[in-house]
Amino acid sequence: MMKKECIFCKIINHEASARIEYEDKDVIAFWDINPSAPTHVLVAPKKHIKSINELENKDIISKMMFTAKKIAKAKKIAQSGYRLVINTGPWSGQIVDHLHLHLL
Numbered sequence: 001m002m003k004k005e006c007i008f009c010k011i012i013n014h015e016a017s018a019r020i021e022y023e024d025k026d027v028i029a030f031w032d033i034n035p036s037a038p039t040h041v042l043v044a045p046k047k048h049i050k051s052i053n054e055l056e057n058k059d060i061i062s063k064m065m066f067t068a069k070k071i072a073k074a075k076k077i078a079q080s081g082y083r084l085v086i087n088t089g090p091w092s093g094q095i096v097d098h099l100h101l102h103l104l
Contacts, residue, residue: 007098009048012028022067027045029044036104039104043064044100045099050098064100065101068084083102085104
């Protein structure tokens with residue numbers, strides 16, 4: 001289910017613009033509009049899940065991780081190294097209430 005006010009849901013529905021790096025039936029990956037690194041891609045499930053706390057199973061996290069790995073390899077940063085970060089809740093720095101991981 002998509003949330004009308006969620007910017008990530010709007011990107012998923014192609015109602016808001018984003019530089020999309022990857023997309024399939026389950027996840028979408030797009031470039032962060034305020035990057036913290038030369039490569040800063042966000043990987044999010046297409047289903048609206050507010051945060052890790054609302055996860056019902058591990059499948060989507062696995063898909064997100066493998067998507068990030070694939071992008072890191074394509075961007076040629078897999079060997080030099082990268083970080084995968086998931087913020088959960090406002091104290092952690094989660095700004096958008098839609099589960100996503102940062103590939104940096």
